[in-house]
Amino acid sequence: MANTTVLVVDDDRANLDSVARIFQHEGLATLTASGGEEGLTLLRRPEVGVLLTDLMMPGLDGQELLRTARSMRPDVQVVLMTAYGTVEAAVSAMKDGAYDFITKPLKRHALVKTVQRALEHRALMAENEALKARLADLGAPGGRTLIGQSPAFRALMETLRQAAAAHATILLVGESGTGKELAARALHELSPRASGPFVAVNCGAIPETLLEAELFGVEKGAFTGALARREGRFERAHGGTLFLDEVGELSLSAQVKLLRVLQEGEIERLGGSGPIPVDVRVVSATRRELPREGAENRFREDLYYRLNVVEVRIPPLASRREDVPLLADHFLRRFAAKNAKPVRGLSAEALQALEEYAWPGNVRELEHAMERAVVLARGEVLEVSDFPESVRSGPRGAAGHVVIPIGTPMEEVERRLIHETLRHTGGDKTMAARLLGIAARTIYRKLERERGDESGEE
Secondary structure: OOOOEEEEEOOOHHHHHHHHHHHHHOOOOEEEEOOHHHHHHHHOOOOEEEEEEEOOOOOOOHHHHHHHHHHHOOOOEEEEEEEHHHHHHHHHHHHOOOOEEEEEOOOHHHHHHHHHHHHHHHHHHHHHHHHHHHHHHHOOHHHOOOOOOOHHHHHHHHHHHHHHOOOOOEEEEOOOOOOHHHHHHHHHHOOOOOOOOEEEEEOOOOOHHHHHHHHHOEOOOOOOOOOOOEOOHHHHOOOOEEEEEOHHHOOHHHHHHHHHHHHHOEEOOEOOOOOEEOOOEEEEEEOOOHHHHHHOOOOOHHHHHHHOOEEEEOOOHHHOHHHHHHHHHHHHHHHHHHOOOOOOEEOHHHHHHHHHEOOOOHHHHHHHHHHHHHHHOOOOEEOHHHOOHHHHHOOEOOOOOOOOOOOOOHHHHHHHHHHHHHHHOOOOHHHHHHHHOOOHHHHHHHHHHHHHHHHHHO
């Protein structure tokens, strides 16, 4: 597989040979270099995915090699090897773009795990870039696409990739503005149906009296004004994907008809005399909690289970704060080009304000804030004053930080960390497990134990 070779650079020949043997035993393709200059030459080889380099070397040292690698091969992940006395320098190198560092003497397990994670990170970045390219080819409205590198975003992308291969219906759950339609487009583009049509309908934006005709089509003369036969969205999506946004807004009458389509694989136009088979993969989305809607008789329970064969929770922007700079840069370039503005970046203060804001409106709010700032900008660099008052003085966020006092028992530390991660994944235990690097069954087991302890105390 391309880009899965590890390039090891170290002037200590014994350590170099030892590391190479470890990787070869683990089945990892390896190249070795005994100095920075030789490593730089090998770095040009396209199969290199990770550079593992000693920090302190004569001539071209690890830090210089890192800077050159970031310029020459930005796709390559760099891991530094350092002695305990130079950990501070390694931390500084992380700011220059290193993926991670490990200390000498090297421990086999930590070495292999770190390099494997770097390879996985590189593969996820490549997958993200490929997905963005495919979505760009699709022509998503306004050039909008999924962008991110945070753990929450990477976990989402992995879930979408796995779910895309199946034919099962998928329910996307998330707050308004998180990018549910973009996730639906990604599912379509990564699926075997990618060559077929992607048809989207916002169930909350079409009047109830017109929605059934829009979904299922109309025969000529079905009602006053039906002057010709018209195909519905299901027929237009034949062979592809139908995205039902805000499916929780459907009337109970439309829910009954949608359930029949999912059960039978056929529709009937309004005023029609017979069923029409359709081959459609249905992806739906909602910001409502449909089980609660069902308990209050606003959404059919049987339809919910039909739509929710696979549930994917879209994380709010507050739980993927690391993605704010990437998204801001993407929107800046898009709106600068759209409005012919010579804006080229953000000031450090403006970027800090964006990173600290809570973004209750999620990615959509960030997109609108960036458009406003670019349109009103007076210089080439966006300043804090260019952004709306809500961003400048609105609620601040602290996603991803768990404050735990010294002396807290380890069991309580684990409990708090799991609950905080679940809070930021919207309750998605599979995504939380990926972020924490543990098995999903571990989370289920610990939560079950908590419930048992609580019931025992009562």
